[in-house]
Amino acid sequence: MTAETASTSRVLPPVDRAPLRRRKWRRAGVQAACVAITLFMALPLVFIALAAFSGRAALNEFPKSLVPSEFAVDTMTSFLAGTGTVPALGNSLLVGCYTVVLSLLFGAPAGYALARHTFRGKDAYQLFVLLVRALPIVVLSVPLATMFLNFGIYDKVVSVTLVHTALAMPTTVLITASIFVSVPTDVEEAARVFGCTKLDAVRRTVLPLALPGLAAASIFTFVLSWNEVLGAAVLTLGHRTLPAQVLASLAESPQAYRFAGGFALVVPALVFIAVMRRYLLNMWGSTLR
Amino acid sequence: MAEIVLRDLVKTYPGAAGPATDGVSLDVADGEFMVLLGPSGCGKTTLLRTVAGLELPDSGQIVIGDRDVTYLDPRRRNLSMVFQSYAVFPHKKVADNIGFGLRVHGMAADEIRRKVSWAAELLQLTDYLDRYPAKLSGGQRQRVAVARAIVMNPDVLLMDEPLSNLDALLRLSFRAELKKLVNELGTTTLYVTHDQLEALSLGDRVAVLRSGRIAQCGPPTEVYDQPADEFVGGFLGSPPMNFLRGVLVEDGDTLRLDVGSQSIGAPRELRPYLGQHIHLGIRPESMVAAEPGETKGTGVLRGTVQVVEPLGSSVLLTMDTAGQQLKVQAPAGFRVDPGSELALDLPVDTRRWYDPESQLLLEVR
Numbered sequence: 001m002t003a004e005t006a007s008t009s010r011v012l013p014p015v016d017r018a019p020l021r022r023r024k025w026r027r028a029g030v031q032a033a034c035v036a037i038t039l040f041m042a043l044p045l046v047f048i049a050l051a052a053f054s055g056r057a058a059l060n061e062f063p064k065s066l067v068p069s070e071f072a073v074d075t076m077t078s079f080l081a082g083t084g085t086v087p088a089l090g091n092s093l094l095v096g097c098y099t100v101v102l103s104l105l106f107g108a109p110a111g112y113a114l115a116r117h118t119f120r121g122k123d124a125y126q127l128f129v130l131l132v133r134a135l136p137i138v139v140l141s142v143p144l145a146t147m148f149l150n151f152g153i154y155d156k157v158v159s160v161t162l163v164h165t166a167l168a169m170p171t172t173v174l175i176t177a178s179i180f181v182s183v184p185t186d187v188e189e190a191a192r193v194f195g196c197t198k199l200d201a202v203r204r205t206v207l208p209l210a211l212p213g214l215a216a217a218s219i220f221t222f223v224l225s226w227n228e229v230l231g232a233a234v235l236t237l238g239h240r241t242l243p244a245q246v247l248a249s250l251a252e253s254p255q256a257y258r259f260a261g262g263f264a265l266v267v268p269a270l271v272f273i274a275v276m277r278r279y280l281l282n283m284w285g286s287t288l289r
Numbered sequence: 290m291a292e293i294v295l296r297d298l299v300k301t302y303p304g305a306a307g308p309a310t311d312g313v314s315l316d317v318a319d320g321e322f323m324v325l326l327g328p329s330g331c332g333k334t335t336l337l338r339t340v341a342g343l344e345l346p347d348s349g350q351i352v353i354g355d356r357d358v359t360y361l362d363p364r365r366r367n368l369s370m371v372f373q374s375y376a377v378f379p380h381k382k383v384a385d386n387i388g389f390g391l392r393v394h395g396m397a398a399d400e401i402r403r404k405v406s407w408a409a410e411l412l413q414l415t416d417y418l419d420r421y422p423a424k425l426s427g428g429q430r431q432r433v434a435v436a437r438a439i440v441m442n443p444d445v446l447l448m449d450e451p452l453s454n455l456d457a458l459l460r461l462s463f464r465a466e467l468k469k470l471v472n473e474l475g476t477t478t479l480y481v482t483h484d485q486l487e488a489l490s491l492g493d494r495v496a497v498l499r500s501g502r503i504a505q506c507g508p509p510t511e512v513y514d515q516p517a518d519e520f521v522g523g524f525l526g527s528p529p530m531n532f533l534r535g536v537l538v539e540d541g542d543t544l545r546l547d548v549g550s551q552s553i554g555a556p557r558e559l560r561p562y563l564g565q566h567i568h569l570g571i572r573p574e575s576m577v578a579a580e581p582g583e584t585k586g587t588g589v590l591r592g593t594v595q596v597v598e599p600l601g602s603s604v605l606l607t608m609d610t611a612g613q614q615l616k617v618q619a620p621a622g623f624r625v626d627p628g629s630e631l632a633l634d635l636p637v638d639t640r641r642w643y644d645p646e647s648q649l650l651l652e653v654r
Binding site: 196 | 303341342343362363364368369370372373374376377378379380389390393394437441
C-alpha cells in the first residue's frame with residue numbers, strides 16, 4: 001500500500017458531538033455537587049465565626065447577613081476571660097499533641113509489622129486491634145476513671161492522653177500499615193545492601209517516604225483527640241480539655257458564649273490540618289495528585 | 290574483586306510447594322560476568338537475593354573471596370546490587386543517592402564528592418546530580434542505580450533484571466554500555482535476566498536455571514549451540530530450537546531417523562537407540578529452505594509451508610513435516626506462498642540428538 005491509498009475520498013458521516021455535550025453536562029454536575037458539599041461543610045463554620053465576632057445585638061438578628069454588620073471582639077474576649085477557658089485550651093493542645101506522638105510511637109511499628117511481615121494470627125490481630133472501638137467511650141471511661149483514681153493520675157493531662165491514644169491506636173495501626181505497604185520493599189533492601197542495619201534502613205528510607213501518610217494519620221489522630229468530649233468529661237474535673245469545658249458550661253452560658261466556644265474548638269484543628277497539608281500534597285518535588 | 294562459590298544452596302519459601310532453589314552449586318571466577326537465565330519462577334532471583342543476604346538459605350554455603358558469608362548481614366558482604374525497579378531513593382537527590390553507601394560507611398564528605406563525580410561521569414549523570422529522581426527518565430534512574438552500585442567499589446556486583454523496565458531501544462543501547470562498563474571495572478558480576486538475548490550478549494558464561502536447578506552452565510555460544518537438554522534448547526533462541534520426533538532404523542551399515550515417510554541420516558554413535566524413538570533438535574536458522582527437487586541427499590526433509598511471516602531481517606516460515614511443526618528462518622528475500630512445498634536442508638553439524646525420556650543431549654562425534 002502506498003501513501004496515496006492510505007485515505008480515500010469517501011463521504012463520512014457528520015461528527016457526532018452529542019457525547020461531548022453529555023461529558024460537559026456531567027462535569028457541570030460534578031462541579032455543582034462539589035460546591036454543594038463545600039457549602040454544606042463551610043456554612044456552619046462561617047455562621048459560627050460570624051456569631052463569634054458579632055456583638056450581642058447582631059446575634060439575634062434575622063435573617064442573618066453573610067457579611068458581619070460590625071466587627072466586635074467582646075464575645076470572644078468574654079469567652080476567653082471565662083474561668084478555665086485558657087487552661088482548657090492549653091490542656092486540649094497538650095493532649096492532642098501527646099496523643100499524636102504516643103499513638104505514632106506505638107502504632108506505627110505495629111503498622112509496619114502488619115505491612116511487611118506475615119505472621120500467625122495476622123488477620124485476627126487486625127480485627128482485635130479494632131475491638132477498642134467497638135466499646136462505647138462512656139463504658140470505657142467509668143472503669144478507667146476508677147483505675148486512674150487508684151493510680152493517682154485522675155484529672156490529669158496524661159490520663160486523657162492515655163485514653164485518646166487507646167482510641168486512636170486502631171486507626172493509627174491500620175492507616176500506617178497501608179502507608180508502609182505503599183513504600184516499596186526494595187528501597188529498604190537497597191539501603192541494607194549499601195550498609196544500613198535493618199532499623200537504619202527504615203529510618204533512612206521508609207520513614208521519609210512514609211512521611212505524607214504519617215502526616216495524614218496524625219491529622220486524623222489530632223482531630224479525634226481534639227473533638228473527643230465524653231471520655232475527657234468523665235476523666236477530668238479541674239483540668240478539663242476545651243470540649244469538656246465547653247460542654248460543662250454549655251447549659252448555664254449565654255448563646256454568645258456557645259458560638260465563641262464553637263469557634264475556639266474549630267480553629268486549632270483547622271490550623272493543624274493546614275500545617276500538615278503541606279506534607280500531604282507536596283514532597284521532594286513530586287506532587288502527589 | 291573476588292570469586293563467588295555457591296554450594297548446594299537450598300531455599301524453600303514458607304508455604305511454597307517446592308524449593309525455590311534446589312541444591313544450586315556454581316563457581317564464578319574473579320572478574321567474571323555470570324548471567325543467571327531462566328523463565329520466571331525458576332529461582333534465579335531467589336539465588337541472587339540469597340547471595341545478597343536478603344534471603345537466608347535453608348542449607349548450603351556461600352563463599353565470596355575467601356570469606357564465608359552464608360548467614361552474614363547484607364551490609365557486611367561488601368557487595369552492591371542493582372534492582373529491577375531501580376530502587377533509587379525518591380527523597381534523595383541524585384548525588385545523595387549515588388553517595389548513599391559511602392555516607393553510611395562514614396566516608397569523608399570531600400572523598401564522597403570525588404567518588405560520586407567519578408561515577409556520575411562514567412554514567413553521564415553529571416548534569417543531573419542536583420535533581421530528584423522524580424525528575425529523571427527511567428533510563429536515567431537506572432543509571433543512578435548502577436552508579437550507586439559501582440561507586441562502592443564492591444567485591445561483587447549483583448544485578449536483578451536491571452534492563453527489564455526500560456523500553457526496547459533504550460535497553461539495547463544501555464546493554465552495550467553496561468557490558469563496556471563492567472568490562473572496564475573488572476568486577477565479578479552476577480546478572481539475573483529472563484531475556485535470552487541479554488544473557489547471550491552480556492555473559493562470559495550463562496547459567497540456565499529451571500525449577501531451582503542449573504540446567505546448563507557455559508559460554509553463551511556453547512549454551513546456544515549445544516543445549517544440554519531440550520529445555521535449554523527450547524528456552525534459548527527466538528524462535529526456539531525445533532525438535533523432530535522419529536524412529537531410529539538401520540540402513541545398511543549406516544543409521545537413519547525415520548520421520549513419517551521421510552528419513553534423515555543419523556550418526557553411528559546412536560546405535561544403542563536402534564528401533565527406538567529419538568528427538569532431533571535443530572535451530573530454525575540452521576535449516577536451508579529451497580524449492581523441492583533442487584537439493585537431494587540424506588540431510589533433506591520436505592514440508593508444506595503453513596504460515597509465512599516477514600520479519601524484516603528474515604522470513605519466518607511455519608512448516609508441516611510429516612505432521613510435525615517446524616519453524617524455519619529463511620533469508621529476508623525469500624518468497625514463498627503458504628501451501629507450497631519446500632525442501633529443507635539440515636546440515637550435519639547443526640543436528641543435535643536428544644533422548645526422548647531424559648531429554649538430555651546425546652554425545653555424538
